[in-house]
Amino acid sequence: xxxxxxxxxxxxxxxxxxxxxxxxxxxxxxxxxxxxxxxxxxxxxxxxxxxxxxxxxxxxxxxxxxxxxxxxxxxxxxxxxxxxxxxxxxxxxxxxxxxxxxxxxxxxxxxxxxxxxxxxxxxxxxxxxxxxxxxxxxxxxxxxxxxxxxxxxxxxxxxxxxxxxxxxxxxxxxxxxxxxxxxxxxxxxxxxxxxxxxxxxxxxxxxxxxxxxxxxxxxxxxxxxxxxxxxxxxxxxxxxxxxxxxxxxxxxxxxxxxxxxxxxxxxxxxxxxxxxxxxxxxxxxxxxxxxxxxxxxxxxxxxxxxxx
Amino acid sequence: xxxxxxxxxxxxxxxxxxxxxxxxxxxxxxxxxxxxxxxxxxxxxxxxxxxxxxxxxxxxxxxxxxxxxxxxxxxxxxxxxxxxxxxxxxxxxxxxxxxxxxxxxxxxxxxxxxxxxxxxxxxxxxxxxxxxxxxxxxxxxxxxxxxxxxxxxxxxxxxxxxxxxxxxxxxxxxxxxxxxxxxxxxxxxxxxxxxxxxxxxxxxxxxxxxxxxxxxxxxxxxxxxxxxxxxxxxxxxxxxxxxxxxxxxxxxxxxxxxxxxxxxxxxxxxxxxxxxxxxxxxxxxxxxxxxxxxxxxxxxxxxxxxxxxxxxxxxxxxxxxxxxxxxxxxxxxxxxxxxxxxxxxxxxxxxxxxxxxxxxxxxxxxxxxxxxxxxxxxxxxxxxxxxxxxxxxxxxxxxxxxxxxxxxxxxxxxxx
Numbered sequence: 001x002x003x004x005x006x007x008x009x010x011x012x013x014x015x016x017x018x019x020x021x022x023x024x025x026x027x028x029x030x031x032x033x034x035x036x037x038x039x040x041x042x043x044x045x046x047x048x049x050x051x052x053x054x055x056x057x058x059x060x061x062x063x064x065x066x067x068x069x070x071x072x073x074x075x076x077x078x079x080x081x082x083x084x085x086x087x088x089x090x091x092x093x094x095x096x097x098x099x100x101x102x103x104x105x106x107x108x109x110x111x112x113x114x115x116x117x118x119x120x121x122x123x124x125x126x127x128x129x130x131x132x133x134x135x136x137x138x139x140x141x142x143x144x145x146x147x148x149x150x151x152x153x154x155x156x157x158x159x160x161x162x163x164x165x166x167x168x169x170x171x172x173x174x175x176x177x178x179x180x181x182x183x184x185x186x187x188x189x190x191x192x193x194x195x196x197x198x199x200x201x202x203x204x205x206x207x208x209x210x211x212x213x214x215x216x217x218x219x220x221x222x223x224x225x226x227x228x229x230x231x232x233x234x235x236x237x238x239x240x241x242x243x244x245x246x247x248x249x250x251x252x253x254x255x256x257x258x259x260x261x262x263x264x265x266x267x268x269x270x271x272x273x274x275x276x277x278x279x280x281x282x283x284x285x286x287x288x289x290x291x292x293x294x295x296x297x298x299x300x301x302x303x304x305x306x307x308x
Numbered sequence: 309x310x311x312x313x314x315x316x317x318x319x320x321x322x323x324x325x326x327x328x329x330x331x332x333x334x335x336x337x338x339x340x341x342x343x344x345x346x347x348x349x350x351x352x353x354x355x356x357x358x359x360x361x362x363x364x365x366x367x368x369x370x371x372x373x374x375x376x377x378x379x380x381x382x383x384x385x386x387x388x389x390x391x392x393x394x395x396x397x398x399x400x401x402x403x404x405x406x407x408x409x410x411x412x413x414x415x416x417x418x419x420x421x422x423x424x425x426x427x428x429x430x431x432x433x434x435x436x437x438x439x440x441x442x443x444x445x446x447x448x449x450x451x452x453x454x455x456x457x458x459x460x461x462x463x464x465x466x467x468x469x470x471x472x473x474x475x476x477x478x479x480x481x482x483x484x485x486x487x488x489x490x491x492x493x494x495x496x497x498x499x500x501x502x503x504x505x506x507x508x509x510x511x512x513x514x515x516x517x518x519x520x521x522x523x524x525x526x527x528x529x530x531x532x533x534x535x536x537x538x539x540x541x542x543x544x545x546x547x548x549x550x551x552x553x554x555x556x557x558x559x560x561x562x563x564x565x566x567x568x569x570x571x572x573x574x575x576x577x578x579x580x581x582x583x584x585x586x587x588x589x590x591x592x593x594x595x596x597x598x599x600x601x602x603x604x605x606x607x608x609x610x611x612x613x614x615x616x617x618x619x620x621x622x623x624x625x626x627x628x629x630x631x632x633x634x635x636x637x638x639x640x641x642x643x644x645x646x647x648x649x650x651x652x653x654x655x656x657x658x659x660x661x662x663x664x665x666x667x668x669x670x671x672x673x674x675x676x677x678x679x680x681x682x683x684x685x686x687x688x689x690x691x692x693x694x695x696x697x698x699x700x701x702x703x704x705x706x707x708x709x710x711x712x713x714x715x716x717x718x719x720x721x722x723x724x
Contacts, residue, residue, distance in 0.1 A: 166545025
């Protein structure tokens with residue numbers, strides 16, 4: 001009898017255990033679902049709700065449900081909103097282009113082993129490990145128009161001082177430069193990983209056929225590397241769209257006196273933390289969210305097409 | 309001191325005596341905070357409380373309050389805040405506890421000792437919501453050596469003289485600017501205010517209407533922007549806050565600088581300033597309407613309405629804003645808001661003599677605000693600051709002032 005009492009897997013399941021067994025796929029997913037619910041879905045839903053109200057001053061203060069009035073206001077705002085959209089797109093586009101091209105060039109250089117390769121790799125990765133805010137402050141000092149190092153160095157070679165971050169028209173290009181400086185190494189890392197995983201045979205075959213270095217890159221390496229390039233564009237693109245820290249650390253609130261580097265992120269931040277306009281700010285964030293989702297979708301669908 | 313604490317502890321508390329022994333205090337990076345942190349063990353010993361200090365930069369502090377107070381958090385007891393920047397908003401939202409009874413019924417605290425204008429700034433709808441701890445007046449910082457070299461025996465008394473002297477010093481010392489000041493749109497507003505007042509203008513007129521396009525205001529914008537454009541640093545930018553402007557001055561690259569007196573240690577401390585031994589201070593130069601610098605409370609202590617430890621929070625304020633601490637702070641270089649401390653020779657003994665005199669003039673002629681007194685201060689500063697940067701970059705000041713006035717009036721109307 002005693003031996004019969006030993007665990008019988010299916011027969012002894014009752015009540016809670018049976019329920020747990022039947023619903024185990026939900027049970028195991030529950031912690032993750034709670035996490036997603038609490039940290040992603042709730043804030044998103046709350047932001048959507050706020051974007052439909054006229055909340056300002058304090059989130060706890062009474063606010064009125066006003067439907068899509070905020071959306072109409074934001075989308076017809078050619079003063080701050082649309083310029084911010086243009087800056088966001090411009091910043092991302094230009095930074096991404098340079099980062100991919102430069103990143104590809106550096107990755108190709110590092111692809112084949114050479115003397116001192118380790119040191120070069122460390123040096124290239126340095127910007128990546130620094131905090132963006134610290135990077136921003138550092139460049140702000142270097143680019144100070146009066147006492148900064150950049151203008152002193154230009155002075156030594158006989159070039160007049162440049163306004164850099166201080167100029168109304170040079171500030172955005174300068175922040176793009178800082179972004180490129182900091183994030184190209186990440187692209188190098190991704191592309192290098194892609195390059196090292198490529199098989200050598202197609203390249204060697206092309207070499208035997210007498211293809212030049214450029215021809216081999218253009219017609220062999222690049223097409224093979226394309227999936228990795230798209231991944232790099234996707235990761236860096238989303239990141240660049242969301243850039244905040246470098247802009248905030250270099251130009252402060254509002255993106256400078258003429259809003260010269262005010263992207264959507266900086267604008268939404270200012271609306272919340274400076275103006276306490278929670279309704280409008282949420283609206284801008286939701287529109288921004290849709291822009292990011294949209295561009296992600298466009299890129300990934302291209303990637304699928306490319307793979308086919 | 310111990311007796312004073314004991315006395316006031318009896319008078320102050322009562323309604324929420326069940327508070328924790330740990331007091332959470334949020335403070336900004338400031339000389340005041342450094343001084344108070346050194347004195348904290350004394351308070352902890354006397355009161356039996358443990359004080360946990362959170363210290364943040366100005367912007368981070370403001371963001372922190374925005375998030376925590378909005379959420380009704382109870383984990384801030386005492387908060388250091390800017391009465392002119394966030395005061396109205398916080399009071400309107402009910403974030404600040406009414407301290408009227410606590411302050412006025414406490415004889416040892418001697419509330420009547422506080423200067424009028426600062427108290428006015430921490431009062432909302434006749435309720436006292438904060439205790440002013442740091443005051444600021446705008447003064448003129450200048451380089452004695454450069455003035456002497458150009459043959460001037462005294463600092464300028466009027467804004468006209470300031471312009472003439474700045475031009476002369478600049479001409480005599482190539483590479484050195486005649487004048488430097490803040491140029492960032494919102495950052496410059498507070499320091500520009502003294503120019504505006506001295507030209508006879510204000511942000512809002514007597515009837516509550518926006519008045520940044522009056523003749524006086526336009527002259528003030530043109531003067532401030534023009535002085536910076538013509539005699540400012542060679543590569544003038546439009547994003548300087550005090551830290552950048554101060555750096556130019558302390559690097560020896562400017563002759564005159566108008567700024568808050570509370571920052572004077574940056575200029576006189578040899579560790580921070582290359583010109584520490586040649587810095588002079590003078591009262592704000594007179595404009596057509598006289599010398600009218602601002603005289604404001606820049607920081608105050610308040611109690612979070614959501615705090616469950618309000619009685620102990622008041623004990624901390626009693627001590628930190630009390631007579632002894634205020635005197636100690638003032639000796640440590642932080643101008644306070646108590647009349648008795650200014651009257652006490654000890655209270656100004658550690659200041660450079662010319663600075664003490666300049667402050668005296670400023671407290672007599674001073675205006676109690678340095679930015680528009682509205683709820684949406686950040687937004688209003690950006691609006692009234694636009695003509696400043698437009699003037700610096702040589703754009704049409706009158707047009708810019710008219711646009712700013714219209715936008716500012718709209719903001720005022722919205723707040724009604």
